Amino acid sequence: METLRFILDNHGLISLLLGQHLFIVALAVGLAILTGVPIGIAISQHAGLRRWVLAFAAVLMTIPSAALFGLMIPVLSVVGYGIGVVPAVIALFLYSQLPIIRNTSTAISNIDPALREAAIGMGMSTWQRLRKVELPLAVPLIMAGVRMATVINIGIAAIAAYIGAGGLGSLIIRGITQTDTRQLLAGALVISVIAIAADYALYALQRLLTPRGLNTSTLIARRLEEATT
Amino acid sequence: MIQIEHLSKTFGAITAVEDVSLSVAEGQICILLGPSGCGKTTTLKMINRLIAPTSGTIRIAGRDTAELDSVTLKRSIGYVIQQVGLFPNMTVEDNICVVPNLLGWDKTKSRKRAAELLEVVALDPAMFLQRYPCELSGGQQQRVGVARALAADPPVMLMDEPFGAIDPINREVIQDEFMRIQRQVGKTVLFVSHDIDEAMKMADCVALFHDGRIEQFGTPDDLLAQPASEFVASFMGGDRVMKRLRLMRSVDVASQVPPRQGGSPAQLVVKPGDDLRQVLSQLLGCGQDWALCNDSEGRFVGYVHQADILARLADHTTPRVH
Amino acid sequence: MPEFISRLSVGLERYWGDISYLSVQHLQIVAISAVLALLVALPLGVWMSRAASQRHAMACMQFLNVGQAIPKLALLALAMSFVGVGSGAAIFALWVATLLPVAVNTCEGLRAVPRHLIEAAEAMGMTPAQVLWKVEIPNAMNVIFAGIRTALAINVGTAPLAFLVGGGGLGELIFTGIDLNDFDMMLAGAVSTALLAIAVDLACGLVQNLSVSRGLRLAGRV
Numbered sequence: 001m002e003t004l005r006f007i008l009d010n011h012g013l014i015s016l017l018l019g020q021h022l023f024i025v026a027l028a029v030g031l032a033i034l035t036g037v038p039i040g041i042a043i044s045q046h047a048g049l050r051r052w053v054l055a056f057a058a059v060l061m062t063i064p065s066a067a068l069f070g071l072m073i074p075v076l077s078v079v080g081y082g083i084g085v086v087p088a089v090i091a092l093f094l095y096s097q098l099p100i101i102r103n104t105s106t107a108i109s110n111i112d113p114a115l116r117e118a119a120i121g122m123g124m125s126t127w128q129r130l131r132k133v134e135l136p137l138a139v140p141l142i143m144a145g146v147r148m149a150t151v152i153n154i155g156i157a158a159i160a161a162y163i164g165a166g167g168l169g170s171l172i173i174r175g176i177t178q179t180d181t182r183q184l185l186a187g188a189l190v191i192s193v194i195a196i197a198a199d200y201a202l203y204a205l206q207r208l209l210t211p212r213g214l215n216t217s218t219l220i221a222r223r224l225e226e227a228t229t
Numbered sequence: 230m231i232q233i234e235h236l237s238k239t240f241g242a243i244t245a246v247e248d249v250s251l252s253v254a255e256g257q258i259c260i261l262l263g264p265s266g267c268g269k270t271t272t273l274k275m276i277n278r279l280i281a282p283t284s285g286t287i288r289i290a291g292r293d294t295a296e297l298d299s300v301t302l303k304r305s306i307g308y309v310i311q312q313v314g315l316f317p318n319m320t321v322e323d324n325i326c327v328v329p330n331l332l333g334w335d336k337t338k339s340r341k342r343a344a345e346l347l348e349v350v351a352l353d354p355a356m357f358l359q360r361y362p363c364e365l366s367g368g369q370q371q372r373v374g375v376a377r378a379l380a381a382d383p384p385v386m387l388m389d390e391p392f393g394a395i396d397p398i399n400r401e402v403i404q405d406e407f408m409r410i411q412r413q414v415g416k417t418v419l420f421v422s423h424d425i426d427e428a429m430k431m432a433d434c435v436a437l438f439h440d441g442r443i444e445q446f447g448t449p450d451d452l453l454a455q456p457a458s459e460f461v462a463s464f465m466g467g468d469r470v471m472k473r474l475r476l477m478r479s480v481d482v483a484s485q486v487p488p489r490q491g492g493s494p495a496q497l498v499v500k501p502g503d504d505l506r507q508v509l510s511q512l513l514g515c516g517q518d519w520a521l522c523n524d525s526e527g528r529f530v531g532y533v534h535q536a537d538i539l540a541r542l543a544d545h546t547t548p549r550v551h
Numbered sequence: 552m553p554e555f556i557s558r559l560s561v562g563l564e565r566y567w568g569d570i571s572y573l574s575v576q577h578l579q580i581v582a583i584s585a586v587l588a589l590l591v592a593l594p595l596g597v598w599m600s601r602a603a604s605q606r607h608a609m610a611c612m613q614f615l616n617v618g619q620a621i622p623k624l625a626l627l628a629l630a631m632s633f634v635g636v637g638s639g640a641a642i643f644a645l646w647v648a649t650l651l652p653v654a655v656n657t658c659e660g661l662r663a664v665p666r667h668l669i670e671a672a673e674a675m676g677m678t679p680a681q682v683l684w685k686v687e688i689p690n691a692m693n694v695i696f697a698g699i700r701t702a703l704a705i706n707v708g709t710a711p712l713a714f715l716v717g718g719g720g721l722g723e724l725i726f727t728g729i730d731l732n733d734f735d736m737m738l739a740g741a742v743s744t745a746l747l748a749i750a751v752d753l754a755c756g757l758v759q760n761l762s763v764s765r766g767l768r769l770a771g772r773v
Contacts, residue, residue, distance in 0.1 A: 062704060062748040066711040067741035070725045074558075074734045155622030159712065162729060172628045176715060181632055188628040192621045199620040279674055304676030314671030318689035318764035327685075328675050361766030377675075 003189065006182040014171070014190060021167035021191075024085060024160065025153045028092030032100055032149060037142060039097075040104025041130065050105055057098035065091065065156045069163050088165035092156060096149035103145030107138035140210040147202035154195045158187075168194070230255040230417040231276070231385060236285030238271055245271045247441040249285070253434065255384075258411060258418045260428040263438030264464070269421045272438070273387055276419065277306045289385055304328055307378030307386035307416070311393045313370045315362040321347070321373050322358040328381040339380075346376035349410055368399055375407065379414060388420045392427065404431060425465065429453070429472055437461055450476055454542075470542060474506035479522045481505075482541055483531025488519045495521045501530050505538055559742060562735035566724060570743055577720035577747065580638055581710050584645035585703060592650045592702075596657025596695075597683070612655065619651045623709040631716040641710075641718030648709055649702040656698025660691035689764055696759040703755055707748045711740070721747070 007014060043050040063071075072087040111134055119129045161169025168191045175184025231253040238246040246268040253259040261269035274280040276287055278299050287294045294302055315324050322343045329339035344354040350372035362370060371391065378386055392400050392407075408431060411418060422428050428435050429449045436446045445457040453473045456462040466472065480501035497520035499508050512520060518535040563570065599608040623644070630644035664687050672682045688695075714722030721744045728737025760768070 059749070062708070062752055063741075063745045064708040064711050064748060066722060066725045067744045070729060070737040070741040073729065073737065074555075151620045155624065158622045158624040162726065169624060172624055173715075175628065176631070184628050185632055188625040188632075192625045192629075195620045195622055195625075196617055199617075277674060279670070300676050300678055302676075303674055308671070308674040310667060310671055310674075312665075312667040314667045316668060316672070316686055316690070317766050317770050318686075318692075319766060327677075331676055331681070361764075361769055363766060363770035 003182050003185040007186050007190065010186075014168075014186065017166065017168050017170060018190065018194065020165075021154070021157055021169075021194075024088050024157050024165060024167060025092065025150060028089045028153055029096050029146060029150050031089075032093050032096030033146060036097055036100030036145075037104050040101045040142075041108055043101070044105040044108035054098070054102055054105075057101055060094050061098050065095070065159050066162075068094070069160065073163065083164040085165050087163060088157065088160035091160070092153045095152060095156060099145040099148040099152070100142065101145075103141045103148075104138065107141035108134055110141075111137055140206055143202065143206040143209055147199065147206060150202060151195055151199050154191065154198060158191055230257075230290060231259075231419065232286075232288040233272075233276070234286045234288075236272065236275060236282055236287065238268075238275060238280060238283050244441055246275070249436075249441075249443055251436050251443065251446050253417055253419060255417050256415045257433040258408075258420060258431055259434045259436065260432040261419065261421045261436050261438060262423070262425065262428045264423060267438040268441040269436075269438045270389055273389055273419060273421050276385075277303050277308060277387055279303075304331055304381065305383050305385075307381075307383045309374050309378045309386065309388040309391045311390045313374040315365075315370055315373055315377070317362050320359050320361055321365070324362070324373060325377045325380050327377065332381055334381075342380060343376070346379055347373075349379070349413060350376045351406065352376075367395060368403060371395065371403055372406070375410065379416070384417060386416045386418045388418060390421055390423070393422075393424075400427075407431070425472070429476060437464065439464075454544075471506055473542060474509060474538070475504045477505045477541065479503050479505065479508055479520075479533050480530065482537045483522045483533055484537060485531055486534070487532060488534070495519075497521065498523055499533060500525065505541075508533060509535070509538055558735055559738050562737075562739035563742070566736055566739045569724060570721070570739060573719065573721045573723055573740075574743060574747065576638075577710055577713075577722075577744075580641050580645060580713055580718060580720055581703075581706055581751070584642045585649050585706055587642075588646045588649035588702065588706075589653060589699070592653035593657055593695075595650075596654045597661065597688075599654065599658040600661035608658070612658065615651050615655050618647065619655070623648055623705070624712060624715075627709075627712055627716050636717035638713065638718040640716045641713035641720075644716075645706050645709060645713070649706045652702040652705065653695075653698045656701070657691070657695050660694030660698070661687050663694060664690045690767065692759075692763045693767060696755075696763065700752060700755045700759070703751055704748065707744075707751050711744050 039053065043053050060068075068091050069087060072091060073083060076087050076090075115133060115137075116129065119133045124132065157165070157167050158169035158172065161167050161173050168187050171183050171187030171190075175181065175187060233249060233251050236246060236249045237244070249268070249272055251259070261273060263269045271280055275282045276289075276294070278294070289306075297305075315321075316327075319327075322340065325343040325346060326334075326339040329342060334342075344358065347354045347357055352369060352372055357365075357369070357373070362373075365373065374391070378388075392403055395403060404427065420431070432449055434447065435449055435452055437444045437452060439460050445452055445461050447455075450473060452461060453465055453469045453476070456465060456469070462469070478501065479499050482505065483501070496515050497511055497517055499511070499520050499522050501522055501524055508520060512518065512535050520533045522530040522533050524530055595611075598604055599611055601608075626644040626647055627640065630640040630647075634640040634643055668686055668690065669682060672686045677685065710720055711722035711725055713720045714726055721740050724736050724740025725744065726740075728734065728740055
């Protein structure tokens with residue numbers, strides 16, 4: 001197919017765009033983990049706070065990405081970063097908050113209270129307890145949140161091409177404006193493959209990090225719980 | 230009322246139930262007893278065809294159940310499981326009315342029936358009809374489960390370890406409740422259990438299962454006094470004789486023969502309903518060999534002699550197994 | 552903030568005509584794709600949960616899960632290359648995007664109904680269809696609705712992109728606004744889409760409260 005030929009011919013350009021794309025996503029998700037996990041831990045201790053924070057993050061999610069980009073342009077133009085990578089990363093960062101915060105807080109509050117008591121009984125401080133007992137047990141579910149955030153963000157980063165952030169979305173845009181099916185399909189195919197690959201890779205990582213004691217039914221039960229909250 | 234003849238079930242190479250035959254008269258409680266995996270639950274489930282028999286006949290009220298289609302058969306048999314299985318999305322009333330609705334009963338008639346049944350199981354209809362299962366305690370859910378099984382007034386009830394999930398204290402209470410309900414409604418009940426004490430207390434007849442076959446079928450006293458095999462004897466436990474005493478009451482051995490002259494004065498008074506295990510324990514405890522039996526108003530009923538108790542036990546025992 | 556609000560009201564006033572026209576278009580695309588998706592996804596989810604379909608269901612689930620990872624813009628682009636420019640492509644892409652979460656959640660929700668409830672229902676003499684209708688589906692409602700809400704959120708969130716493939720809708724205001732550096736236009740589009748998304752989610756929540764049995768809602772709170 002000519003699209004494949006196109007991809008092969010232009011692999012340099014495509015690799016560049018892919019690199020831009022993944023950079024934006026990785027940066028945003030990385031920052032989101034740095035802020036989201038601590039917030040998730042914090043709110044897992046207070047039910048009231050949890051409701052408010054999750055509600056706020058959920059509202060963020062309902063704003064369509066195109067709208068969010070649009071809303072940020074005037075705000076960030078003031079500091080001269082209205083378009084380009086900065087608003088893209090910020091938007092992706094915001095979209096990653098809900099999955100990561102929610103999964104972290106669910107994971108921590110789902111830990112068997114008996115374990116927490118045992119840890120306290122052994123004389124661990126709150127910090128030690130978190131580090132040695134609770135976080136390791138929470139890692140699989142947090143990874144699931146990171147995975148969700150990453151896959152969503154790969155998709156939204158494609159739209160960010162519209163505000164000059166680069167990435168594989170540019171191919172799709174050019175394909176539409178120039179009515180060039182090869183570019184269009186090349187962009188769509190490469191980005192789909194990357195998204196699926198990332199999903200699988202992170203899923204493998206998630207399973208790797210799951211302590212052998214936690215079986216699949218617990219994870220499924222948690223996935224259902226998160227789906228219904 | 231229920232007749233099972235040569236019932237068998239094989240799953241591929243595994244024989245779960247082999248040549249099981251028993252019969253239960255109307256209004257009786259028959260308990261299928263045995264260790265895990267012995268085929269008692271499989272047998273139970275073949276009666277309402279949750280599992281299809283490989284061979285054999287099951288007759289209810291004289292009719293061969295194979296003649297009925299599966300769904301009609303199930304709607305005419307009450308079924309209670311250990312987890313109760315009340316539908317969380319329905320109120321107590323709707324839960325009870327499930328089978329009547331399936332049978333097309335008139336709505337007013339079913340609702341009236343639901344209220345009646347709640348009274349039978351000692352729950353106030355005004356309070357409980359519109360509640361949801363999540364608002365009920367475990368014991369209350371159990372009772373609603375029994376009411377639900379009775380809703381369409383089936384002649385037969387099947388129960389699969391219904392009280393297994395309840396703590397021992399409440400289990401006693403609900404067993405007594407159930408026996409009271411049973412006396413009131415007079416259903417024929419087939420009941421699976423792995424608890425000997427439960428079986429001895431509640432059953433009119435017991436079928437002890439082992440590896441898919443019935444080792445012995447008879448009254449609780451039959452199994453305790455005359456175990457048919459080594460397995461039965463060991464399953465019933467080394468304290469079989471003491472268990473037998475639980476099945477008898479003071480009034481059964483009270484006699485009008487007074488104790489020997491010159492013996493010690495009466496130190497122990499028992500009631501007619503007290504079981505002999507308790508009485509013997511008290512006699513041994515205070516070193517007496519007889520007790521007075523008076524009813525709840527203090528009126529004299531008879532004398533209970535230790536010798537009579539022992540004689541009663543000897544009545545049934547065969548010397549061949551200990 | 553006050554400047555934001557004043558620009559917003561200016562934008563809304565100026566583009567009100569466009570907003571009302573485009574909102575209708577937007578809602579049409581959302582509604583048509585969503586309804587068609589539900590018509591397919593719900594029965595599909597039920598089918599996948601049946602014991603008899605297990606072999607095929609596994610493959611189907613994999614396929615659906617993979618599909619959910621595909622970026623929505625790519626879906627639109629692919630749809631456009633098959634169907635051509637216009638609302639047809641948009642509806643097709645949105646249909647796919649809505650179908651996936653609903654089917655997956657319906658199947659998982661039904662599979663999660665406790666086995667003993669189904670056994671009790673069968674033992675009481677319900678036919679398989681009655682068991683499905685009276686016991687399985689009502690008890691899976693919370694999970695099924697979670698799927699529907701997620702899917703609708705995705706649908707409404709992706710709908711602005713329909714403009715890019717010639718499908719119309721409020722996306723026109725957003726993207727044209729970005730292109731022309733007309734912040735008022737863009738703001739008008741952005742706020743309208745955001746409000747629409749919130750409204751759809753609230754409506755969904757309302758329907759969920761009405762459809763899910765009170766018994767299950769109480770149990771959820773316990």
